[in-house]
Amino acid sequence: xxxxxxxPFQLGATWDGRGTNFAIFSANAEKIELCLFDHxxxxxxxxxxxxxxxxxxxxxxxxxxxxxxxxxxxxxxxxDPANGHRFNAHKLLLxxxxxxxxxxxxxxxxxxxxxxxxxxxxxxxxxxxxARGMLKAAVVDPAFTWSNDVRLSRPWHETxxxxxxxxxxxxxxxxxxxxxRGTYRGLCANSTIAHxxxxxxxxxxxxxxxxxxxxxxxxxxxxxxxxxYNSIGFFAPEPRYSSGAYPxxxxxxxxxxxxxxxxxxxxxxxxxxxxEGNELGPTLSFRGIDNASYYWLRPDDARYYENFTGTGNAxxxxxxxxxxxxxxxxxxxxxxxxxxxxxxxxxxxxxxxxDGFNPHAGFFAAIAQDPVLSRVKMIAEPWDVGLGGxxxxxxxxxxxxxxDKFRSAMRAYWRGDSNLIGAVARRMSGSADLFRHRGRAPxxxxxxxxxxxxxxxxxxxxxxxxxxxxxxxxxxxGSDDNQSANWGVEGPSDDSAIVDLRRRARRNMLACLxxxxxxxxxLAGDEVGNSQYGNNNAYCQDNEVGWVDxxxxxxxxxDDTAYIAQxxxxxxxYPQLQPRHWLNHARESNTTPGILWLTPQATEMAEHDWTFPxxxxxxxxxxxxxxxxxxxxxxxxxxxxxEFVFPEFIACEHWLEVFxxxxxxxxxxxxxxxxxxxxxxxxxxxxxxxxx
Numbered sequence: 044x045x046x047x048x049x050x051p052f053q054l055g056a057t058w059d060g061r062g063t064n065f066a067i068f069s070a071n072a073e074k075i076e077l078c079l080f081d082h083x084x085x086x087x088x089x090x091x092x093x094x095x096x097x098x099x100x101x102x103x104x105x106x107x108x109x110x111x112x113x114x115x116x117x118x119x120x121x122x123d124p125a126n127g128h129r130f131n132a133h134k135l136l137l138x139x140x141x142x143x144x145x146x147x148x149x150x151x152x153x154x155x156x157x158x159x160x161x162x163x164x165x166x167x168x169x170x171x172x173x174a175r176g177m178l179k180a181a182v183v184d185p186a187f188t189w190s191n192d193v194r195l196s197r198p199w200h201e202t203x204x205x206x207x208x209x210x211x212x213x214x215x216x217x218x219x220x221x222x223x224r225g226t227y228r229g230l231c232a233n234s235t236i237a238h239x240x241x242x243x244x245x246x247x248x249x250x251x252x253x254x255x256x257x258x259x260x261x262x263x264x265x266x267x268x269x270x271x272y273n274s275i276g277f278f279a280p281e282p283r284y285s286s287g288a289y290p291x292x293x294x295x296x297x298x299x300x301x302x303x304x305x306x307x308x309x310x311x312x313x314x315x316x317x318x319e320g321n322e323l324g325p326t327l328s329f330r331g332i333d334n335a336s337y338y339w340l341r342p343d344d345a346r347y348y349e350n351f352t353g354t355g356n357a358x359x360x361x362x363x364x365x366x367x368x369x370x371x372x373x374x375x376x377x378x379x380x381x382x383x384x385x386x387x388x389x390x391x392x393x394x395x396x397x398d399g400f401n402p403h404a405g406f407f408a409a410i411a412q413d414p415v416l417s418r419v420k421m422i423a424e425p426w427d428v429g430l431g432g433x434x435x436x437x438x439x440x441x442x443x444x445x446x447d448k449f450r451s452a453m454r455a456y457w458r459g460d461s462n463l464i465g466a467v468a469r470r471m472s473g474s475a476d477l478f479r480h481r482g483r484a485p486x487x488x489x490x491x492x493x494x495x496x497x498x499x500x501x502x503x504x505x506x507x508x509x510x511x512x513x514x515x516x517x518x519x520x521g522s523d524d525n526q527s528a529n530w531g532v533e534g535p536s537d538d539s540a541i542v543d544l545r546r547r548a549r550r551n552m553l554a555c556l557x558x559x560x561x562x563x564x565x566l567a568g569d570e571v572g573n574s575q576y577g578n579n580n581a582y583c584q585d586n587e588v589g590w591v592d593x594x595x596x597x598x599x600x601x602d603d604t605a606y607i608a609q610x611x612x613x614x615x616x617y618p619q620l621q622p623r624h625w626l627n628h629a630r631e632s633n634t635t636p637g638i639l640w641l642t643p644q645a646t647e648m649a650e651h652d653w654t655f656p657x658x659x660x661x662x663x664x665x666x667x668x669x670x671x672x673x674x675x676x677x678x679x680x681x682x683x684x685x686e687f688v689f690p691e692f693i694a695c696e697h698w699l700e701v702f703x704x705x706x707x708x709x710x711x712x713x714x715x716x717x718x719x720x721x722x723x724x725x726x727x728x729x730x731x732x733x734x735x
Contacts, residue, residue: 044079044089049104051097054371055140055278056114056182062106063182067116067138068364069333070099071128074119077103078135084113084145084179099364110184113145114138115177118332122156122168127335127345129326131156133170134177137328139368141180141254141276143291149176150259156326177327178254178275183291185379192299194383194419195307197245199443199486199562200621202420203611204309205244206494207567208270209252209284211590225590226286227252227293231300239306241604242570243611246307246420248386250495252294253310254279256318256327261583264515269585270495272388273354275318275327277372291380298381307383309420310376314358314369315392315427321348321355329358336362339395351392351429360393360406369393369406374415384420386445391427391434399431407439417441422489436477438487443562446474446488453492454503454526456659456680457551457726463680464661465653471663471676472638473560475625485622488561492552493569498579500552500569501601503527504545505534510577513588521580534577542600543706547726550606550704551678554728557610558676560622565607567591572601613702613730617674619665629666629673629692636671639664645690660685660723664692664733673733674701682725689719695733702730 049064057064065077079089093101116138120130134156137144152158153173157166213219213229223229230247239247254276257267271281280290287293298308317337319330329337339349339357348356360366376382387393394404410416425435425444438444452466469476473485493500498509507529511521530544549569556563567573568591575581581589595601614620619636629637640648641662652658659681665674673692679685689698700713705727714734715721723729 044091044105044107046091046094047104047106048095049102051095051100051102054100054368055138055142056180058108058110058182058184062104063108063112064102064104065093065114066100066102067093067140067332068100068336068368069118069120070336070364071333072101072118072120072130075101076117076119076132078115078117078174079108080113080115080145080179082111082113085175087174090117108182110182112182113179114182115174115179116332124322124346125344127340129156129330129334131169131326131331133172134326134331135172135174135179136326136331137178137275138180139277139328139332140371141279142183142185143181144254144276144279144282145179145181146282147176148178148256150262151176154325154327155323156331180279187292187295189295189299189381192302192381194377194381195302195305196383196418197307199420199484200623201615202246202307202486202562203244203557203614204246204248204489204562204564205239205242205567206248206250206564208250208495208589210585211269212567214590215587216593222286226284227280227290227297228286231297236301236304236306238604240304241608242565243608243615244306244565246309246383247301248309248311248564250311251313251388252281252284253277253312254281255313258318258320266515266583267585268583269589270582272313272582273318274313274316277312277314277368278375295380302381307420308381309384309386309422310382311386311388312373313388314360314372315387315389316352316354316356316358319356321350322346324355337365349429351395351427351432352389353428357392357395360404361396366405366409370409370413370416373410374413377415377419382419384422386422386424388424389427390423390425390438391432392429394434394438395429400434400437402437402439407442411439411441440482443487443489444478445494445564446470446477446490446561448477449474449488449490449559449561450492451526453552453555457548457555458526458528459659459680459682461659462656464658467555467661468640468663471555471559473622473625479625484624485560486562489564490556490559490561491564491566492556493566494564495566496580496582497522498525498527498577499566499573499575500549501572501574502577502579503552504548505529505536505574506577507533508577509579511580513578514580514583521578525579544726546600546706547704550603550706551680551726551728553603553607554610554702554704555678557607557614558620558730560620560626563614570602570604570607571595572603609702617665617667618671619667619674626665629664635666636668637666639666639692641690643685643687645688660687662687664690666693675731675733676728677723677731678728679723679725684722684724686720686722689715689717689721689731691717692733694735697734698731699734700729701732704728
């Protein structure tokens with residue numbers, strides 16, 4: 044096949060309407076061969092050496108190659124692990140810029156770059172070809188009819204996020220067409236969108252959809268990597284979520300229809316590591332293309348990887364070409380797929396330099412100056428497992444962060460733990476102790492009580508201990524610190540008193556989630572009492588354990604969809620519940636939003652009130668702007684009722700009940716005079732509006 048020099052300036056396989064340009068980076072390779080396969084990827088039909096190398100980019104242009112062409116690479120160079128090089132031209136490698144994948148992938152010993160020589164574990168160079176069971180890339184046509192679709196750019200203070208798994212969200216929804224369940228198309232089915240609209244969420248955050256692999260140790264146990272945090276391709280949508288033969292087109296269609304419904308799409312992305320694992324892992328792509336450039340290697344022994352991520356390897360974003368790949372990937376998903384933002388898994392790794400985490404690292408600087416990426420939502424999971432990995436509050440201006448301190452405070456408080464009102468007050472007011480610096484605003488805090496990793500909300504109130512036996516690790520995996528309570532019985536119960544306490548606990552945590560300053564994130568299924576049977580690490584449960592159980596929908600004892608919608612409506616009605624800026628102390632002369640913490644006697648909280656060890660009562664007034672009424676929020680996490688006094692505040696004569704967390708509430712809006720008393724039941728939360 045005729046091959047021309049081509050261009051080094053656009054990495055990957057780029058079809059221009061006449062032919063395809065192939066370009067791949069490797070600083071240490073000696074030769075790179077492009078392997079072309081038949082349509083199904085089963086048989087290699089031609090192999091050509093890329094003719095040119097420009098600034099460590101190997102490139103060539105093939106006039107006859109059209110969209111649909113299946114291809115891979117073989118990269119020649121030294122196999123010298125002591126110096127960080129693991130080239131092995133016997134291994135077919137996946138293009139890091141692949142836009143579509145052709146499979147299936149089948150695990151075999153041929154995927155590894157070495158062979159075990161003896162019982163002592165000595166390793167030798169492996170010359171077996173892995174092409175038969177290897178994933179391959181396909182050239183794509185990027186054309187798509189977006190019509191008038193534009194990025195929604197919803198302001199942060201109006202954002203309500205719904206975290207969901209593409210497959211798990213709709214796999215068990217009977218009102219989604221059967222062929223669409225568990226797929227990208229299922230996300231934009233009429234019933235799915237109607238449910239999201241009813242809840243009032245403004246964005247759906249999808250667990251990883253970048254192409255990923257199931258780890259061999261999981262497939263050996265007949266399990267899979269259900270969550271998808273094991274990326275092998277940063278430009279290709281995962282094929283297993285497609286209802287047809289064109290995952291990229293299907294994903295774009297889904298984004299367009301969600302945008303039509305006013306719902307943003309945020310992707311959970313994994314740029315901190317790859318599926319190639321540690322030094323004993325397979326050679327699938329990056330390791331065989333340029334191991335010394337792509338990965339953090341130990342400075343004292345380059346045979347081994349720095350393992351900041353707990354997965355065996357970590358991508359080295361201090362290398363300019365690796366940083367370029369990540370930036371190119373992010374821009375691709377925004378410009379070509381119209382996504383609205385990203386949540387970065389183990390984001391501390393992305394900001395690591397040789398001396399540890401740096402909030403001024405090149406990755407953050409590159410995003411801040413980028414005219415495309417600086418305008419979309421950026422969310423960090425602010426930790427990794429390396430030394431100094433916990434960096435909550437340390438990310439740059441413009442970023443938001445998952446706030447696990449909010450989660451911990453709300454869980455412990457609503458199960459009745461004492462001495463927490465100070466922590467709860469800080470979390471309800473936006474966690475200024477963590478984020479009020481460098482010009483950051485309350486939206487920096489992504490508040491959550493539950494996420495994919497851990498108990499669901501129902502399990503948080505049904506199980507005191509994790510039950511992960513189905514994962515095949517003897518219940519050793521998953522966190523032991525869940526701050527959960529079973530309220531008397533481990534697991535499901537028919538005792539009406541226990542069922543009522545559990546429901547109240549769930550509704551109280553939901554109320555705090557949506558009434559707190561910051562950005563609320565709701566886990567899919569929590570609105571209908573979805574349970575994972577006590578499994579707090581369902582990463583490998585691609586079955587009824589991991590999928591959302593929708594049987595609680597429209598059931599009075601479990602469906603809190605309308606309750607959440609009420610909270611979202613309340614949040615949007617009162618601007619002081621979604622402040623753009625930090626609220627300071629509220630005084631009677633204030634005409635700007637502020638906050639005033641009160642004792643049950645309606646006096647301002649003093650230092651000794653905050654340190655009362657058995658306190659489980661918290662009350663505060665949120666002042667609105669000059670034309671807005673104040674709100675009075677009162678919560679009692681104890682089991683006994685607490686009597687409180689309605690406070691005097693800025694010309695208010697009455698307080699009108701506008702929200703009650705208790706399930707048996709009849710919906711009547713009672714009105715109370717200033718100075719009147721009220722018996723607040725245990726395990727409850729109430730909101731009042733000030734009336735002139």
